[in-house]
Amino acid sequence: MATYLALIVVHLAGVAIILIAIFANRRWLKPLAVLAGAALIWTPLLIFLNTLGLPNNAPPNGKYRMISSKMHETDDILYVFVNAIEGDYTPRVYSIPFTRRQYDRLNQNTDYESRVLSIEGGEGGNYEVVYVDYTPPDLTKGDVMRGWRAPDPER
Amino acid sequence: MSELLTYIVLFSLQAATICFLFAMLFVHASRKWWLRAVTVALGLASIALPIYTVSTTLGYPDPWPPSGQYEVRGWEIDENGDAFYLFVEKTGDPTPRHYKLPFDLETALELQKAREEVGTFEYIRLVVDEPVDDGPPQFDILMKKRFSED
Numbered sequence: 001m002a003t004y005l006a007l008i009v010v011h012l013a014g015v016a017i018i019l020i021a022i023f024a025n026r027r028w029l030k031p032l033a034v035l036a037g038a039a040l041i042w043t044p045l046l047i048f049l050n051t052l053g054l055p056n057n058a059p060p061n062g063k064y065r066m067i068s069s070k071m072h073e074t075d076d077i078l079y080v081f082v083n084a085i086e087g088d089y090t091p092r093v094y095s096i097p098f099t100r101r102q103y104d105r106l107n108q109n110t111d112y113e114s115r116v117l118s119i120e121g122g123e124g125g126n127y128e129v130v131y132v133d134y135t136p137p138d139l140t141k142g143d144v145m146r147g148w149r150a151p152d153p154e155r
Numbered sequence: 156m157s158e159l160l161t162y163i164v165l166f167s168l169q170a171a172t173i174c175f176l177f178a179m180l181f182v183h184a185s186r187k188w189w190l191r192a193v194t195v196a197l198g199l200a201s202i203a204l205p206i207y208t209v210s211t212t213l214g215y216p217d218p219w220p221p222s223g224q225y226e227v228r229g230w231e232i233d234e235n236g237d238a239f240y241l242f243v244e245k246t247g248d249p250t251p252r253h254y255k256l257p258f259d260l261e262t263a264l265e266l267q268k269a270r271e272e273v274g275t276f277e278y279i280r281l282v283v284d285e286p287v288d289d290g291p292p293q294f295d296i297l298m299k300k301r302f303s304e305d
Contacts, residue, residue: 004209012202018176019198023191033180040173044166044205051209053217053252058210068229068242072249079251081229081242091231091240092214093253 007047014040055079055095059119059127063134066115067091071103078103078129082117085134094119096127106130165208172201216240216255220283220292225252227279227296232263239266243281254281257291269298277301 014036021033064082071078078098083089096119106129116134121127179194225243228251232239237258244251269279277299284293 008206011205015176015198015202018180019195022176022179022194030180034177037173037177037180040201041170044169044208047205047209048162048166048212051213052215053220053254054213054250055253056210056214059214067231070228070242070244070251075249079242081231081251081253083231090215091242091253093242093251094214095250 003050004047007043007050011040011043011047014043053093055093057095059094059096059121061120062086062118063132064117064119066117066131071098071100073100076100080117080129085116096129097125098127098129102129162208162212165204165211169201169204169208172197172204176201214253216253218255218292220252220254220256220281220294222283222285225254225281225283227281230266232258232266234258234263239263241281254283256294262296265296265298272300275300275302 017029017036018033018040021029059080063085064080065085066080066082068081069078070081076097076099078096080094080096081091082094083091116132117129118132119127119129175197176194179190182190223245225241225245227241227243229242230239239256239258239262241254241256242251243254269276278297280297282295282297284295286292
């Protein structure tokens with residue numbers, strides 16, 4: 001994450017140099033701005049490569065099939081490895097601010113066979129995370145299936 | 156796939172904003188108020204676009220895992236997409252990672268078996284080696300049961 005922040009700062013500095021060079025109209029600033037611009041083409045790609053695979057700390061509201069989770073007690077963060085019930089079902093990793101008490105309470109509620117989590121963002125960066133009773137689409141009745149996979153009864 | 160297209164579009168927009176700023180460096184008409192406004196707006200957009208792009212791609216799997224040893228905390232087998240998605244942790248790094256690795260039937264069967272006996276393993280470990288000749292990442296999944304089967 002430190003590399004990500006450093007690259008964002010480099011990117012900000014690059015844009016600032018170009019804008020100053022445009023408005024200040026100083027001849028000596030132009031070569032510097034050209035170099036900054038050349039770097040700016042690549043910084044988003046570097047930022048992308050440095051952050052791929054890291055947990056996303058802003059999960060969109062919705063229902064997710066839980067694959068696995070990890071509670072990090074020292075930082076009070078719950079990492080969840082899930083795939084969305086609807087839309088793109090490539091698995092994703094989210095990090096959610098969560099206390100041990102909330103985690104224990106969440107696990108008391110795991111009698112639903114489907115292991116489907118509902119994640120709702122609230123005020124102040126708090127999230128409400130609960131298991132919900134989810135009925136998969138009935139394909140024999142013409143329901144549409146989007147990303148749903150049968151749950152593993154062993155997990 | 157749609158996420159990849161979104162990323163390509165956002166990256167192209169980012170490149171376009173930088174090209175515009177480049178052009179403005181050499182167009183000596185910065186006194187026109189509307190051109191100034193457009194320049195500032197696109198400058199701000201070129202700052203916001205990479206941050207927005209990262210917010211949409213964070214959490215997705217990294218198909219190029221660095222070499223090393225990781226504890227496997229969860230996995231998903233995507234036979235249709237020819238991939239394994241692994242949720243792993245590296246010793247000493249509290250932040251877990253999400254990696255995508257190429258599918259192979261033998262590993263898939265091992266993972267399937269492990270899923271049926273989840274909780275009986277002392278460890279499930281992912282070992283990644285450097286790719287050979289720019290090929291896919293070389294990896295192995297090691298499993299050890301808590302108690303021997305005898």
